[in-house]
Amino acid sequence: MNWILEYAGWAGFTIFNVVGGFCGFRPQIMKPLSLALLLVLACFIGARRRRGQASDLDLGLVGYFALAALGFWLFPGFLGRIMSGYPVTTLYVVLVLVAAIPPLLGAAPFTTYYARKTAPEAVWETAPFKEINRHLTWFWVALFALNALVSLVPDLLPHLGWPWFFNYVLPTALFMGVGFPVNRWYPQYRQRRMGLRPASAAPVPEAANPGPAGLREVPREKKITATAKKEEGEVAARFKTVAVNGSPHEGFGNTSQMVAMLKEQLAKEDFDLEEIFLNKQHIEYCAGCGVCIEKGACWIRDDHKGVVQKLLEADAVILASPVYFRQVTAQMKTFLDRSLGYGHRPRGTWKPGLAVSVSAGWGETEVSQYLARMLGVYGAFPVGQLTAIGVGPGGFWGKEALEARAEDLARDLARAVKEKRLYPPTDQYLDYWHFMGSLIKENRDFMKADYEHWQKLGILESFEAYIGQSRTQGRRDPGMREAWLKELMERQRGRAVEAGPATEAQAAAANPGPPETVRGMMEAMPGALDREAAAGLRAIYQFEVSGAENFTACIRIDNGTAVFQEGPASQPDVIIRTPADVWLAVSKGELDGAAAFMTGKFQVEGDLGLLMKLKGLF
Ligand SMILES: Cc1cc2nc3c(=O)[nH]c(=O)nc-3n(C[C@H](O)[C@H](O)[C@H](O)COP(=O)(O)O)c2cc1C
Structure with a gap:
């Protein structure tokens, strides 16, 4: 119809x-x-x-x-x-x-x-x-x-x-x-x-048909079952995994044996695996000159770029290192340090990856977590981590369990590639995006290449574009929440009556009331956001509070979500400069906000329209 x-x-x-x-x-x-x-x-x-x-x-x-x-x-x-x-x-x-x-x-x-x-x-x-x-x-x-x-x-x-x-x-x-x-x-x-x-x-979908009658829209997306290479009609119809191994024990070490376990299962899934031993490569230390973030590429001529290129071209990637004094080996660390520029310029695309680490019993979890985070530098997200404790070459604890785990992880990796799966984003993605995005914005004069790259991909302002996934809108039913809270409180009071009269402190804890400080009130704001009212709104409210409290903090609103952020923002949309007691009185309804503003009790810089909206948002 x-x-x-x-x-x-x-x-x-x-x-x-x-x-x-x-x-x-x-x-x-x-x-x-x-x-x-x-x-x-x-x-x-x-x-x-x-x-x-x-x-x-x-x-x-x-x-x-x-x-x-x-x-x-x-x-x-x-x-x-x-x-x-x-x-x-x-x-x-x-x-x-x-x-x-x-x-x-x-x-x-x-x-x-x-x-x-x-x-x-x-x-x-x-x-x-x-x-x-x-x-x-x-x-x-x-x-x-x-x-x-x-x-x-x-x-x-x-x-x-x-x-x-x-x-x-x-x-x-x-x-x-x-x-x-x-x-x-x-x-x-x-x-x-x-x-x-x-x-x-991908951040950009197909445009649908704009044409005249009788013509269909382009189908959204078809789930792929064959390899990307097969789809493009290339002769080599197998997937490619590249594993970078930081152990000096080329081919016989424990790390290598764990990569081999993955390789065996991956082969059954139509995947070739190339293992690159950093020990065999000529990769110099990072000079810390910053040229890679200023100009967009490192000037040192050695094997580093070639190895990264292979990681970027692969369908899936593995970073593997044994534990050397609770860290990755120097070979792996040198390789990662030299990849700084790639970390500053996210790919705008995500592919599956694995982290692999082995110790003699002290530190493999930490190291594999670190490697899992570093996968992002090469545009990969962790499907999982393969860790082991190995004492002497091949002497693994629980070798059978390790082999079974390797088999599961390889299968997951293959499936994620074949079905173009993404895993849900984590706080670490958000953390990285917030940190790196602000750093690049604030230092755009020096970090020219980074800034242009983030702008070109449209990820500077949008976490959703960065992760390539959108956020579903939750439903908010204030009536239901209130009824639920009332019932909770009544039940609690019933228990308290059974247990005898409540102390003043207990009564206060059961009914905490509104926050008594501007900071407390601001920290509670994200939870009180009316998502429907904030749909489509993107704004940064910066509060500069003086008097009884003395701090600067922001509320960032981004299409139905709000976060409290300590300190000033690089580009706030509106700045509210207010004594603490004035804002508390306005928030509690004891003082009329418009009258307080008109009489200069607090000052506003920036978009006044946003100030007007504030009351309807929380
Ligand atoms: C310099 C050095 C430092 C090491 N530091 C640690 C360590 O901090 N914790 C640990 O459990 N094992 C440590 N080990 C042991 C290795 O992690 C362990 O032998 C591992 O299986 C080696 O893997 P590979 O054969 O793939 O190189 C260290 C080994 C060396 C040579």
């Missing part, structure tokens, strides 16, 4: 043309028809547009019928003759204009409307998403213009005949044979060129 509504404008155009064709565009018939179509479509498409269900092209169709009505009723000499003589050409000219004008004026290109139907909201504001839609819109402008020219062929070259072919068949064939395939292919192609992973984990 929705599908029919979606194409009402195009149905109107078909009726207009078919009736016009039969009656030779006789004014007696076209006058009421064009007016009726204009009124019906203007009401219908206008209502859908208000609900966000109509595209710029639909508006263009309303414009087309406005031209037709004007032509047949008011200007039959010129416009009326154009509408009856060149109805198809006029349509394509109108489409060229509605497609070209918004991007020229800096507004969103029309394909954005279709792309948003299939793309997670998290990517809508990212630079790649916008760029792909800009490109696709210009492509469609060219296609509409071409169809306008094609529809003129019967008039320019009348001896060719076949007007219906040039007016309808060829333009439709161009849509089907060129327009829609490009729609499907280009977003994937462009993302690969940008170093992003298309489809599920």
Whole structure:
């Protein structure tokens, strides 16, 4: 049903043309028809547009019928003759204009409307998403213009005949044979060129079809079962895992034996595994010069870049090191230090990885956790960690259990690659994104390469774009929460009565009341956020509190979530400078906020509109 509504404008155009064709565009018939179509479509498409269900092209169709009505009723000499003589050409000219004008004026290109139907909201504001839609819109402008020219062929070259072919068949064939395939292919192609992973984990989805009646939307994503290489038709149809081993015991050490356990199972899953021994590579110490974060690449010429390249190209990666004094080996640490620039510039794509570590009984958990975190530097997330205690080469404790664990992990790794699985993000991702994003923003003059990279991927402002996953909106039912709390309190009071009269302290603990400090109140704000009211809002409120309390802190609101953050923000949207007692009185309703502001009891810098919104958010 929705599908029919979606194409009402195009149905109107078909009726207009078919009736016009039969009656030779006789004014007696076209006058009421064009007016009726204009009124019906203007009401219908206008209502859908208000609900966000109509595209710029639909508006263009309303414009087309406005031209037709004007032509047949008011200007039959010129416009009326154009509408009856060149109805198809006029349509394509109108489409060229509605497609070209918004991007020229800096507004969103029309394909954005279709792309948003299939793309997670998290990517809508990212630079790649916008760029792909800009490109696709210009492509469609060219296609509409071409169809306008094609529809003129019967008039320019009348001896060719076949007007219906040039007016309808060829333009439709161009849509089907060129327009829609490009729609499907280009977003994937462009993302690969940008170093992003298309489809599920990618920040940019396909744009859906913008075209006329009878044409489908691009399917969201198909679950892959074959390898990426198989899909692309390459001869080598196996997956590739690269394991970087920091042990000096090349091939015979315990770390190597654990990698071999993984390799055996991976082979059964169509995976080749290349083990790179850092000990055999020539990799110099990091000079700590910062050139990699300033210019985007390290200047030292040795084997480091080649090894990283292999990790970046692999389908899955493994970082492995034995414990040397509660840490990774010097070989591994040197390799990681030299990768600093890669850590500053996240890939914008995630692939599965594993961390492997072995000790003689002291530190393998710490080391494998460290390696698991370091996987992110090469665009990988940990599917798991393989740890062991080994005393002498091959002398593992619980070897059978270790082999079974290796088998499970290898299977998980293979499955994650084949199904393009992502694991849910963790506090560590959030922590890294907050830290690195602020660092890069604050030092953008020096960290030029990093800053440009984060901007290009659109991840500077959006954690969702960084992780390539969006956040579902939870449901908030204040009524249910209140009823639940009341019942809890009543039950607790019932128990307290059974146990005898409560002390004053117990009573206070059972009913803590509102926080008595501005800090306490701010810390409680994220929990009290009205998510619906904060949907779509992105703002940083900075509070500079003086008097009885003396601190600066922020509340960051990001599309239905809020976090309390100690200290100032790099770019707050609004700064509230207030004595502690004034803000406490405003919060408790003892002092009118607007009056307090007007009389200078507290000061505000930045977006006053956000200050007004504050009350409705918490
Ligand atoms: C310099 C050095 C430091 C080590 N430090 C530790 C340590 O802190 N904790 C521990 O349990 N084992 C330690 N070991 C033992 C190794 O972690 C253990 O023998 C491991 O199995 C070696 O793995 P590999 O054969 O893959 O190199 C150390 C070994 C060496 C040579």
